[in-house]
Amino acid sequence: MFDDDATPRRRLRVGQPITPEEFEELSDEQLERLVPKAYREYFPGKDFCADGHFYLHDGTAWSFYRGGFLDE
Secondary structure (H helix, E strand, C coil): CECCCCCECCCCCCCCCCCHHHHHHCCHHHHHCCCCHHHHHHCCCHHHCECCEEECCCCCEEECCCCEECCC
């Protein structure tokens, strides 16, 4: 898999941390696939993720930069 500059991209998986640059490059659909299935329904879309994280119904926050919960 290559991007526009012919630089190989790493394969992203559920729960894998990403960089702020990767967060900006990925679409809402691509980001949603990085969230565990149990929490995907709470993903509000990239525009509503402050500092690369979003809140679940119970007040915990999922972070794309950590690949998990902020308080873990």
